[in-house]
Every structure is written in structure tokens, then in C-alpha cells.
Amino acid sequence: MYIVTGGAGFIGSNIVQGLNARGISDILVVDDLTDGRKCLNLADANIRDYLDKDDFLRRIQAGEDFGTVEAVFHEGACSSTTEWDGRFVMAVNFEYSKALLGWCVARGVPFLYASSASVYGMGPTFREAREFERPLNMYAYSKFLFDCHLRPQLAAIPSQVAGLRYFNVYGPREQHKGSMASVAFHFNNQLNESGRLRLFDGCDGYGPGEQLRDFIHVDDVVAVNLWLLDNPQVRGIFNVGTGRAQTFNAVARAAINWHKGGGIDYIAFPDHLKGRYQSFTEADIGALRAAGYDKPFMPVEDGVPRYLDWLAQRA
Known part of the structure; x- marks a missing residue:
């Protein structure tokens, strides 16, 4: 069995699809379906079972087994960057991850988890080292x-543990994220709706729409x-x-080219985002390449x- 937490979410549901493409359907999906629209991300997937995230945590904390587990993909989290309830975020993201890590290590189960490029803040160096975080x-x-x-424990853990700091991921199965969905979406x-795109005007020395992000397709993730x-x-x-920053204008042009037409309107940069x-x-993908x-x-x-193309097929 493979366990995918956050398996009805964006990256988690795509991992389920990736496993399915390998002929694997013995998958336990763990998620929170309070927003039932996320079930659409699994409607074309083959899985064995589903558990609510709180029920799963209780069973993990009780030391229950789930048979032979080949690996855990831990993608579940509160991913809102505007959530300031620290007790809630720490319980869902930090304490939950610690409990699942302990469970996996005790059983020798590979633990592959979602970290985030957001740990680097404003940058400008994005390398996996404490001084840049x-x-x-x-x-x-x-x-x-x-x-x-994790870091001080890693060398002593005999089983696989890997944290993945995702950059700006875009692609299928993100429609439930609303305002947090990618700019491509x-x-x-x-x-x-209108044939016009809205991009931020210049800021931080960058021209209109020339701000740069490392945009990565979810299939690559x-x-x-x-x-x-x-x-x-x-x-x-x-x-x-990808290791290569590209402009918002580049994403806009790719979308306009696909639509075979459209224009761009540059809007004033919001005051509340200035400096943040x-x-x-x-x-910096040197460590991944070296591995x-x-x-x-x-x-x-x-x-x-x-x-x-994928969105059009499902319109």
C-alpha cells in the first residue's frame, strides 16, 4: 500500500495519478473533504481507501499499522500563506508531520514530504542551507x-526521508484552490471571460509584468x-x-498564444504587498542534480x- 496525505489536493492528487500510471491502485488517500469539491480531483483515479486526516492522525498516534506500506507521500497541509492562526497552522503542519515522521521511521517506511520554497522568504538566494532561510x-x-x-536526525535515520521544497507549481487539479491557484489558471x-489579462505594474526595480518566478509544471513535481x-x-x-526564473509576462504570452489572441492590462501594484x-x-537545483x-x-x-490543453478537455 501507498499512503498519500493531501491526496485529494493539487499535488497529492497528481501523485495518485502518477502511481495509477504505473499500475498502482493500492493507495490510501488521506485528506479533509470539508470542501467536497476536492473529490473531483479523485473522480478519475483508482484508490483502495480513504481516511479523514483527523482519523488518520489518531490511528498514527495510537501506533496502528496499515499492513505493508511501501511509502508515504505527505502532501497534506494548511497551505494558505494568509492564515495567521499560529496554533492551527502548527498543529496541522508541524505537529502532524512530526507524528507521521515518527511512525514512518519506526517502521522503516520511506517518507517523502512537501516542504516549500516559501522558507526562503524574500531571497535572493534559494539554496537548501540555514543561512538562506x-x-x-x-x-x-x-x-x-x-x-x-528533521535535519539533526537525518543521518541517523536508516530509512528514506526526503523533503521537497516546491517552487511555483501549476497544472491540472488546482481549481479548488481559488485565489491560491496558479497565475496560469x-x-x-x-x-x-474578457480576452484581457491583468498583471501587476512594475515593482522592486522590475518593469511591468517582469517580476520573475520559478514556475514548475506539476507533472515535473x-x-x-x-x-x-x-x-x-x-x-x-x-x-x-526548474532552476530557471521566468517572467509573469512569459506566462501571459504562453496563455495568449494558446488562446490565439488577447491583451494585457497592467494594474497598480497593491500597497499592502509592497515590501512583502x-x-x-x-x-538552486544543484543538490537535486547531485543526487x-x-x-x-x-x-x-x-x-x-x-x-x-488539459483544462480545455474538461471544460
């Missing part, structure tokens, strides 16, 4: 603290997760991005049309 919100802090909790909706599954000797904390906005992110991952990553010129 300065989280700016509760979500980022909870992810950062779990990485800090929002650009597609804007073009469908799944490929890294499955590569780790195939290489249990690899352990540690790794950035998962990541105008540049770019993953042996050698597959190429899709640029937005390839990834955005691939995503919009």
Missing part, C-alpha cells in the same frame, strides 16, 4: 521548522517524487523547481499550453 508567514514558518526538526479564466520512490538511497531536503512580495524566485536527478524541466512555453 527566513520565513515571512505562518505557513512558511511551519514548513521551515519541520525541516529544522487565472490567466486562462481571464482570457475566457510528480516525476521528482516518483524518482525518489525509485531511489530509496537518496535522502535529504531538495529544491524542486517575492519579485524573484529561482531554485542523480537528470531529467529536464518544462519551461512555461511548453508547460502552460500542456496545462491549457
Whole structure:
């Protein structure tokens, strides 16, 4: 059996699809379906069982077994960067992850978990080292603290443990995220509705729409997760991005080209984001490459049309 927490969410449901593509359906999905719309992410998936995240945690804390578990993909979390209820975020992200890590280590089960590039704050260096980490919100802090909790233990843990610091992920099965969905998703909706895109004006020395992010297609994220599954000797904390920052304008152009038309309107940069906005992110993927991952990553010129093809097929 494979366990995927957050398995009805964005990255988790794509990992389920990746396992299905390998002919694997013996999967336990753990999630919170208070928002029942997330079930649509699993409607075309094959899984064995489902457990609510609180029921699963109780069973983990009680030391229950689930038969032979091949690996745990821990993608479940409160991912809202605007959630400031620290007790809630720490319970859901930090304490939950610690409990699941302990359960996996005690049984020798590979533990592959979602960290976040948000731990680096404003950057400008995005490398897996303490001196470059300065989280700016509760979500980022909870992810950062779990990485800090793991680091001194890692060398003594005999089974595989790997943390993946995802950068700006976009692609299928993110529609439930609302305002937290990727710009590619929002650009597609804007073009469908009005034929015009809205991008921020210049800030931090960048021109209109020229702010840079490391945009990575979710299929590449799944490929890294499955590569780790195939290489249990690899352990540690790794950035998962393309290693190449691209502009919001580049994403916009990719969407406009796919729609065969459209325009861009640049809107005033919001006052409340000034000094708190990541105008540049770019993953240093040296550690991932050194560990042996050698597959190429899709640029937005390839990834955005691939995503919009998927959305069009389901419209």
C-alpha cells in the first residue's frame, strides 16, 4: 500500500495519478473533504481507501499499522500563506508531520514530504542551507521548522526521508484552490471571460509584468517524487523547481498564444504587498542534480499550453 496525505489536493492528487500510471491502485488517500469539491480531483483515479486526516492522525498516534506500506507521500497541509492562526497552522503542519515522521521511521517506511520554497522568504538566494532561510508567514514558518526538526536526525535515520521544497507549481487539479491557484489558471479564466489579462505594474526595480518566478509544471513535481520512490538511497531536503526564473509576462504570452489572441492590462501594484512580495524566485537545483536527478524541466512555453490543453478537455 501507498499512503498519500493531501491526496485529494493539487499535488497529492497528481501523485495518485502518477502511481495509477504505473499500475498502482493500492493507495490510501488521506485528506479533509470539508470542501467536497476536492473529490473531483479523485473522480478519475483508482484508490483502495480513504481516511479523514483527523482519523488518520489518531490511528498514527495510537501506533496502528496499515499492513505493508511501501511509502508515504505527505502532501497534506494548511497551505494558505494568509492564515495567521499560529496554533492551527502548527498543529496541522508541524505537529502532524512530526507524528507521521515518527511512525514512518519506526517502521522503516520511506517518507517523502512537501516542504516549500516559501522558507526562503524574500531571497535572493534559494539554496537548501540555514543561512538562506527566513520565513515571512505562518505557513512558511511551519514548513521551515519541520525541516529544522528533521535535519539533526537525518543521518541517523536508516530509512528514506526526503523533503521537497516546491517552487511555483501549476497544472491540472488546482481549481479548488481559488485565489491560491496558479497565475496560469487565472490567466486562462481571464482570457475566457474578457480576452484581457491583468498583471501587476512594475515593482522592486522590475518593469511591468517582469517580476520573475520559478514556475514548475506539476507533472515535473510528480516525476521528482516518483524518482525518489525509485531511489530509496537518496535522502535529504531538495529544491524542486526548474532552476530557471521566468517572467509573469512569459506566462501571459504562453496563455495568449494558446488562446490565439488577447491583451494585457497592467494594474497598480497593491500597497499592502509592497515590501512583502517575492519579485524573484529561482531554485538552486544543484543538490537535486547531485543526487542523480537528470531529467529536464518544462519551461512555461511548453508547460502552460500542456496545462491549457488539459483544462480545455474538461471544460
